Amino acid sequence: MEEACIYYSKKKALNKMMFALGIGFVGGYFLLTNNQSKGDDSTGFAVIFSLCLLFFVYKNYRRYRSAIPQIILNKRELFTAQAGACKWEQIQHEVVYEKQFGKGKAYYLEYWHPAGPVSIRISDLDIEPMELHMLLIEYRKQNQNIQSAGV
Known part of the structure; x- marks a missing residue:
């Protein structure tokens, strides 16, 4: 294998977009029915909530379309999109690890190179952690x- 290229997972990005849109539709429905029945003015909350959802959808849409x-x-x-290219001789302590937060x-x-440590979230990428670990060892x-060999 000459080279391994790892991209954002289209499936994961699409699932996140659909989830956010679903929450947006349900939230919008309840917000509208609540406003009509009580006469509340929750417009400020609705605008902030909508902007956050739109940003989340836009971010995942860009990942979905990214080539x-x-x-x-x-x-x-x-080479990583975050840190650029670095020769293997300059890289130290490359490791794939799991970080838990709540459930x-x-x-x-994560790896070290001359400019300092680099940590890249790979959960959104189209590769399993063990597969990436094996590729790191192989290369x-x-x-x-x-x-x-002195080449």
């Missing part, structure tokens, strides 16, 4: 083979 790889692995370097959890890729070994 830019978030991580590229090959035998010479590791939820998220997966991260690190390929780079070490190149270095030992």
Whole structure:
């Protein structure tokens, strides 16, 4: 395998968009029926709530449409959209780990390079944590083979 490109997961982005739109429709329905029956003026809350939902939908729509790889692995370097390209010789302590918060959890890729530590959330990407871990090991070994061969 010459190179591995990892993109945002279209399925995860679409699910998040549909969830947000569903909450928006249900919330809007209850807000409208509540306003009509009681005569409340909850317009300020509705506007803020709507803007937050629209931002969330827009962010996930951009991820859904994105054709830019978030991580590229090959035998010479590791590229991330967040930190750019870095040669394997400069990278240290690359690890894929799980972080729990309440009942939820998220997966991260973390590594050190000359500019400092980099932590990338991989839960939204189209790869499983164990698969990414194995790719990191494989490309690190390929780079070490190149270095030992003197190429």
